[in-house]
Amino acid sequence: MNKKYDTIIIGSGLAGINAANILSAYNLKIAIIDENHFSGGQYLRKLPENFKSNLIKYTTKIKKEGLKLVKKLQNNKNINFYQDSTVIGIYDNNKLLFENNGKAELIQGETLIIATGAREKYLPFKGWTLPGVISAGALQVFLKSNGVLPADKILIAGTGPFLYAVAYETLVAGGKIQGIFELNGFFKQIPFGFGLMRAPTKIIEALVYMEEILRRWTKLKYGWKIIRAEGDGKLEQVMLAKTDSKGDTIKGSEKTIKTNLLATGFGFIPNIELINMINGETEYKKELGGWIIKVNDELETSIEGVFSAGETTGIGGAEKSVIEGMLTAYSILKKMGKIDSTLYSKIVGKLKKKRNNYLKYAEYLNIVYSINDTHYKTVDDETIICRCEDVPLKEIKNAYQNGFKSLNSLKIFTRSGMGNCQGRTCGPIITEIIKSYEKGKIPEQFKIRKPAKPVNISSLVRFYEEEVKE
Amino acid sequence: MSNGLTNLRIKGIERGKRVYIIVNGKKTEAYEGETVASALWAAGYKKFRTSVKNRENRAPLCGMGVCYECLVTINGIPNIRSCMTYVNNGMEIETDE
Numbered sequence: 001m002n003k004k005y006d007t008i009i010i011g012s013g014l015a016g017i018n019a020a021n022i023l024s025a026y027n028l029k030i031a032i033i034d035e036n037h038f039s040g041g042q043y044l045r046k047l048p049e050n051f052k053s054n055l056i057k058y059t060t061k062i063k064k065e066g067l068k069l070v071k072k073l074q075n076n077k078n079i080n081f082y083q084d085s086t087v088i089g090i091y092d093n094n095k096l097l098f099e100n101n102g103k104a105e106l107i108q109g110e111t112l113i114i115a116t117g118a119r120e121k122y123l124p125f126k127g128w129t130l131p132g133v134i135s136a137g138a139l140q141v142f143l144k145s146n147g148v149l150p151a152d153k154i155l156i157a158g159t160g161p162f163l164y165a166v167a168y169e170t171l172v173a174g175g176k177i178q179g180i181f182e183l184n185g186f187f188k189q190i191p192f193g194f195g196l197m198r199a200p201t202k203i204i205e206a207l208v209y210m211e212e213i214l215r216r217w218t219k220l221k222y223g224w225k226i227i228r229a230e231g232d233g234k235l236e237q238v239m240l241a242k243t244d245s246k247g248d249t250i251k252g253s254e255k256t257i258k259t260n261l262l263a264t265g266f267g268f269i270p271n272i273e274l275i276n277m278i279n280g281e282t283e284y285k286k287e288l289g290g291w292i293i294k295v296n297d298e299l300e301t302s303i304e305g306v307f308s309a310g311e312t313t314g315i316g317g318a319e320k321s322v323i324e325g326m327l328t329a330y331s332i333l334k335k336m337g338k339i340d341s342t343l344y345s346k347i348v349g350k351l352k353k354k355r356n357n358y359l360k361y362a363e364y365l366n367i368v369y370s371i372n373d374t375h376y377k378t379v380d381d382e383t384i385i386c387r388c389e390d391v392p393l394k395e396i397k398n399a400y401q402n403g404f405k406s407l408n409s410l411k412i413f414t415r416s417g418m419g420n421c422q423g424r425t426c427g428p429i430i431t432e433i434i435k436s437y438e439k440g441k442i443p444e445q446f447k448i449r450k451p452a453k454p455v456n457i458s459s460l461v462r463f464y465e466e467e468v469k470e
Numbered sequence: 471m472s473n474g475l476t477n478l479r480i481k482g483i484e485r486g487k488r489v490y491i492i493v494n495g496k497k498t499e500a501y502e503g504e505t506v507a508s509a510l511w512a513a514g515y516k517k518f519r520t521s522v523k524n525r526e527n528r529a530p531l532c533g534m535g536v537c538y539e540c541l542v543t544i545n546g547i548p549n550i551r552s553c554m555t556y557v558n559n560g561m562e563i564e565t566d567e
Contacts, residue, residue: 035535037556042534048503050486119536131516131529138533141553146508147483173480233527234516387531388538390523419522420538420549425531454538454549 005031005080007332008096008109010087010274013041014062014318015115015310017069018325019332024078026338031107033082033098035453039070041117042137043318045144053147055172058208061201062318088460089450090278093303097463099455104463111305111332114275114293115325118268118311121290123158123183123371124429126228126380128264129387132235136166136265149175151261155238157181157226158265160369161192161206166263168209171216178259179219181240183266184369186222195364198357199319225375227254229262238262247374267369269428270312275301276448284442286370287363288314290428291445297352298331299324307331316362323358327351373436376429385433386426388419396430400437406444407431417446420454478512489559494567506552506563507533507540518542518552520566 006028009016017039020030032039038046044066047053073079085100095108120135127133134150136158142148143166154170155178156163167180182189196203213220227239227249242253269290272282281294281302293301293308300307309324330348333339379385381394391414399413407423407430410416416430417423423446434443479485479501486502491509500509507530510518517527518540530540533553540552543564552563 035554037554047483048486050503052484053480053482055480055482119534120532129521129526129528131518131527134530135532138530138553141533142508142511143480146504146512147480147485148478148504148508148512149480150478150511174482234529384524387528388522390521390526420541421536424536456547 002095003031003080003107005029005107005109006336007031007111007113008033008107009113009115010096011041011115011117011310012036012039012070012081012083013115013117013310014043014066014321015117015325015328016041016113017066017073018322019113019115019309019329020073020076020079021069022326022329023332024073024076026333027078028332028336028338030079031082031109032079033085033087033096035084035086037084039074039081039083040066043321044070045141047145047147051147057172060205060318062322066318066322086455087274087452088455089452090274093278093306097450099459102456102459102462103466104455104459106463106467111307111335113328113332114301114306114308114312115310115321115328116271116274116312118270118289118315119424121266121269121371122264122425122429123226123266123375124379124383124385125226126383127230127235129384130229130231130235131233132231132260133229133262133264136162136263139261139263140166140169143169143173149173151259152176153178153259154261154263155179155181155257155259156263156265157183157224157238157240158267159183159371160265160267161365162265162267164206164209164213166265167218168212171212171218177213177216177218178257179221180213181221181224181226183225183243183371183375184222185245189222189368192364192368195361195368198361198364199317201319202317202361225249226262226264228380235260235262247372248378266371267366268311268315270315272312273422273424273448273452275303275306275308275312276445277450277452278303278306280306282445285314287366288316288359289362289366290431298334299328300331305335314359314362315366316358317365320355320358320362323351323355327355371432373432373440376432377436379433385429386414386416386419386423388421388425389415389417391416391426393433396433400434405434407446408444411446422446422448422453489557491557492560492562494564500557502557504557506542506544506550506555506557506561509557510542510552510563510565515565518565
């Protein structure tokens with residue numbers, strides 16, 4: 001039998017748990033699905049319960065509150081946590097099929113919140129498939145969730161404030177940083193200061209990170225890009241070069257650094273596959289991080305009863321996710337007639353104001369630390385774009401020049417996006433590359449089909465045998 | 471398989487219970503709470519899988535279950551994301567040779 005809930009929340013990050021907190025207080029029955037073993041999403045990552053560390057001296061207020069909330073919700077009888085659960089598909093806009101511990105399960109919800117967060121954005125370069133080239137997020141996972149320093153010396157490159165957070169964590173863990181190479185020029189970043197003024201707590205955070213980075217005399221370079229990574233079966237060295245204001249490489253400025261580990265961070269992109277699967281509307285907004293889920297002021301998507309909160313509606317950080325999680329909860333309460341309209345207007349008015357503020361912050365973040373089209377236009381032809389199927393740029397370019405202009409047609413012709421990650425890594429890269437060829441015109445996205453992620457066939461068989469067959 | 475460090479596990483962190491995983495037939499130290507990806511990396515493994523066409527070495531990229539670069543065989547089941555799976559005593563892991 002399908003279990004029935006008032007609301008199914010996909011993703012137990014800050015948006016998801018804050019929505020659950022409010023909805024459960026009004027006695028709604030909630031299911032939270034998360035692929036991870038832990039609740040709290042990427043932002044609340046921490047060492048396993050059975051680990052002890054006194055290395056971490058600084059934790060943001062929002063993280064402390066988030067961790068407290070996770071603990072509180074775990075004992076809430078109105079909430080059912082489905083951890084280690086990977087979504088397979090959404091059916092009839094209200095049923096969710098997912099895989100947990102070798103078996104598929106189906107649950108039903110009156111309303112749905114898509115709070116699937118974001119993933120890493122990439123600017124590919126020759127050799128980025130070598131072991132030892134990892135994302136900045138992966139470096140953080142090694143450090144924060146596993147207590148592992150993945151190499152004695154680490155090179156950090158890319159763009160955006162996340163690089164400093166990861167650098168700080170590396171240094172605190174006793175790691176050595178060979179340099180932080182920011183793609184965007186130093187002066188280009190000054191406007192971000194105006195963005196920070198909209199998020200004052202982030203100023204303190206930035207100061208804590210910079211103090212540690214500067215105190216260790218970490219090399220900081222601005223306006224540098226990765227040209228290529230080299231090594232025999234694993235990373236051995238990285239070539240970087242200075243760029244001019246347009247993003248073109250300055251000849252003669254190349255520099256080679258020997259390293260076993262390069263962590264690259266180019267910002268984040270929303271995980272919007274599930275809304276695409278059910279044909280909900282999305283929109284491309286550069287200032288919010290690319291393709292986002294289109295929502296109205298109440299955070300309802302184009303599909304009635306399906307809401308979205310957090311990074312999926314625009315890359316804006318932890319505070320925005322908390323506020324949006326709360327906002328979706330109130331929208332659902334209103335829809336279900338569970339909240340007094342005066343109280344609703346009073347609370348929601350305040351939340352919307354806060355949300356608008358963080359949307360402004362998000363715009364500064366995404367514009368200041370954006371990647372100039374020139375960088376995508378000048379990716380080397382031999383660079384692997386689709387890592388799952390080993391498709392180099394030259395094959396994609398060739399297909400594109402022969403009239404395959406959408407991601408789907410390129411997929412059929414070149415196999416890019418046909419592998420295990422289902423285009424999650426290469427899709428956004430191909431989008432940006434085509435955009436750079438087409439002077440800003442955005443190509444059509446991949447069509448998303450079930451399963452949302454690869455699923456073991458035995459999980460479906462067990463589901464069929466136990467739940468459907470009778 | 472040297473990383474230039476004898477132990478990549480961060481000093482000053484008290485870890486969970488020590489367990490042994492079997493990697494390509496070799497008894498390997500790990501700690502409860504660690505992901506398979508971290509335990510393999512800490513043990514010096516830099517090749518998790520071989521890419522399908524070019525037969526290149528691949529290892530974790532995203533660390534959070536998105537990229538599928540860290541796939542290994544665990545207890546006989548192939549294509550498991552090592553970054554999303556936690557170690558336990560006696561777990562048998564095979565990387566691509």
